Amino acid sequence: MRPDPRTGIATVCLSGTLEDKLAAAAKAGFDGIELFENDLLAARPGPAEIRKRCADLGLSIDLYQPFRDFEAVPPDVLAANLRRAEHKFDVMAELGVDTVLVCSSVSPDAIDDDDLAAEQLHLLASRASERGLRIAYEALAWGRYVNGYEHAWRIVRRAAHPALGVCLDSFHILSKGDDPRVIRAIPGEKIFFLQLADAPTLPMDVLQWSRHHRLFPGQGDFDLTTFTGHVLATGYTGPLSLEVFNDVFRQADPYRASVDAMRSLLALKDSLGLLDIPSAPASQGYAFAEIVGDSGLAALGFTRAGVHRTKPVELWTQGEARVLVNASGEPGTIAALGITVPDPTAAGQRSEGMLAPALSRTAGPGEAALTAIAAPDGTQIFFCSSDDWIEDFVPTGESAPAAGITGIDHVSLTQPFDHFDEATLFYRSVLGLEPGPVTEFAAPYGLVRGRGVSGSGIRLSLDAALVRRGDWAPAVREPQHIAFSCDDALASARALRTLGARVLEIPANYYDDLAARTGLAAETIGALQECSVLYDRDARGEFLHFYTELAGARVFFEVVQRIGDYRGFGVVNAPVRMAAHHDARLTSTQH
Ligand SMILES: O=C(O)c1ccc(O)c(O)c1
Numbered sequence: 001m002r003p004d005p006r007t008g009i010a011t012v013c014l015s016g017t018l019e020d021k022l023a024a025a026a027k028a029g030f031d032g033i034e035l036f037e038n039d040l041l042a043a044r045p046g047p048a049e050i051r052k053r054c055a056d057l058g059l060s061i062d063l064y065q066p067f068r069d070f071e072a073v074p075p076d077v078l079a080a081n082l083r084r085a086e087h088k089f090d091v092m093a094e095l096g097v098d099t100v101l102v103c104s105s106v107s108p109d110a111i112d113d114d115d116l117a118a119e120q121l122h123l124l125a126s127r128a129s130e131r132g133l134r135i136a137y138e139a140l141a142w143g144r145y146v147n148g149y150e151h152a153w154r155i156v157r158r159a160a161h162p163a164l165g166v167c168l169d170s171f172h173i174l175s176k177g178d179d180p181r182v183i184r185a186i187p188g189e190k191i192f193f194l195q196l197a198d199a200p201t202l203p204m205d206v207l208q209w210s211r212h213h214r215l216f217p218g219q220g221d222f223d224l225t226t227f228t229g230h231v232l233a234t235g236y237t238g239p240l241s242l243e244v245f246n247d248v249f250r251q252a253d254p255y256r257a258s259v260d261a262m263r264s265l266l267a268l269k270d271s272l273g274l275l276d277i278p279s280a281p282a283s284q285g286y287a288f289a290e291i292v293g294d295s296g297l298a299a300l301g302f303t304r305a306g307v308h309r310t311k312p313v314e315l316w317t318q319g320e321a322r323v324l325v326n327a328s329g330e331p332g333t334i335a336a337l338g339i340t341v342p343d344p345t346a347a348g349q350r351s352e353g354m355l356a357p358a359l360s361r362t363a364g365p366g367e368a369a370l371t372a373i374a375a376p377d378g379t380q381i382f383f384c385s386s387d388d389w390i391e392d393f394v395p396t397g398e399s400a401p402a403a404g405i406t407g408i409d410h411v412s413l414t415q416p417f418d419h420f421d422e423a424t425l426f427y428r429s430v431l432g433l434e435p436g437p438v439t440e441f442a443a444p445y446g447l448v449r450g451r452g453v454s455g456s457g458i459r460l461s462l463d464a465a466l467v468r469r470g471d472w473a474p475a476v477r478e479p480q481h482i483a484f485s486c487d488d489a490l491a492s493a494r495a496l497r498t499l500g501a502r503v504l505e506i507p508a509n510y511y512d513d514l515a516a517r518t519g520l521a522a523e524t525i526g527a528l529q530e531c532s533v534l535y536d537r538d539a540r541g542e543f544l545h546f547y548t549e550l551a552g553a554r555v556f557f558e559v560v561q562r563i564g565d566y567r568g569f570g571v572v573n574a575p576v577r578m579a580a581h582h583d584a585r586l587t588s589t590q591h
């Protein structure tokens with residue numbers, strides 16, 4: 001195995017005072033930091049004291065940043081810039097940091113002349129090296145003349161000073177679509193620093209994109225595994241350091257954000273084969289989903305198959321679908337998911353390696369001891385091997401008429417907006433689920449962002465309200481739901497009605513539009529409408545689905561039929577579903 005690179009995080013990623021940021025980064029296990037100048041300027045302790053604070057916390061200060069608008073300027077500006085630099089060098093000496101990031105100029109004073117830039121950077125590097133310091137030159141994607149890393153490297157090569165190298169920042173390189181393979185042509189010892197950031201693909205101004213929408217690796221659309229692989233292939237031995245400007249992270253609890261950040265580097269290292277932990281479990285699907293409170297599952301054709309030996313929990317089954325109904329806990333929530341994996345111990349070790357909080361469980365004598373972890377939204381995830389856990393339930397011998405439900409298709413978990421990206425990365429890194437595309441839609445009370453994460457037998461749909469809501473929107477959290485699979489949605493909808501289930505009624509307007517949109521035969525539309533079944537299709541197949549009204553305070557059920565290889569979740573229909581649920585909620589509270 002290759003040597004394990006050190007980890008770093010820029011203080012600009014985190015919220016709070018500099019002291020808060022340092023404490024959080026150290027507690028999350030980072031080896032070092034990039035000290036962002038503004039964080040130093042606003043701090044009460046002086047540079048020497050900060051140096052000591054970092055040393056006490058076991059953090060090295062790996063980079064001082066940024067130094068702006070230095071190169072390729074007229075002589076009078078150069079003199080002022082060198083004066084400015086000497087002052088920074090004094091501060092760096094006190095801090096005990098040896099590398100300063102110089103980002104490419106955005107100044108109107110700058111001149112489009114690589115020779116001049118090289119000459120002046122050479123001068124700066126000589127001044128730095130007299131004091132044992134180094135200059136890492138970074139091309140900002142919006143630099144006035146230098147805005148690509150190959151250009152920055154050409155200038156560094158031309159300057160030919162041992163104290164001058166490049167700083168590579170994945171955002172500036174990948175946001176512009178530059179080819180990262182050329183990195184391999186740079187000698188590792190000339191890469192003085194590596195900054196890592198992911199981002200969603202957004203067709204917008206690159207400066208705004210960079211300053212507000214960066215994400216930790218694995219949360220966005222960039223391929224950071226390949227990118228980092230190129231950098232490590234050069235022999236680069238510096239830290240993998242995160243530089244993520246993100247409005248949400250900058251308001252978040254800095255420790256929680258630091259753990260999320262550290263998880264992103266662990267997952268990145270894992271994807272590069274640099275981590276010695278078990279790989280993500282090859283799950284075989286849902287063992288169970290657990291809800292709290294009265295569920296109305298009987299009307300869905302479920303049988304109360306067992307009662308737990310020691311806990312107030314019932315096992316309800318239909319086909320391969322198994323739902324645990326827990327009488328204790330916060331009513332109307334999805335409390336837990338059970339996932340069948342080949343090796344629960346290995347899955348637990350991986351979870352621990354990815355910083356997932358382990359839950360301690362009390363198993364009675366002879367009961368299955370399940371490995372459990374907590375997802376960011378508090379949902380408990382149990383790793384089950386085979387179906388041993390079912391032995392914990394005493395069979396009731398009851399049986400009830402079924403409604404064609406065959407299993408659990410997916411579970412939809414509503415996320416607090418601020419933890420949406422954290423949740424995606426959590427499921428990706430801990431369970432190996434692959435995120436699908438991000439979708440956004442206008443729901444009755446605002447925009448909602450949704451994203452599916454799925455892999456071997458497990459599908460989760462995550463969604464979050466896009467902006468914080470004011471007084472107008474109802475003060476309820478969006479409900480969560482379990483979607484069951486079936487082979488014939490129309491037949492199941494009819495069976496459920498017969499059993500007395502409250503199927504969510506869909507307005508006629510929806511079916512008018514559906515006819516126009518799909519060209520489905522009138523009889524088909526009529527049957528869908530009669531059963532309040534919604535419809536979607538993609539290039540791979542079709543999707544028929546319907547919903548129940550809210551069963552508890554925050555839980556409802558969906559029944560879905562996938563035809564062909566349809567991979568989505570019927571997101572186009574979500575606004576209609578949400579409006580219908582809201583209607584149903586109003587109607588039930590008025591009665
Ligand atoms: O947005 C900026 O100004 C900025 C500063 C320093 C960096 O390393 C960077 O990538 C961007």
Ligand SMILES: [Mg+2]
Binds near residue numbers: 138195243
């Ligand atoms: Mg940068």
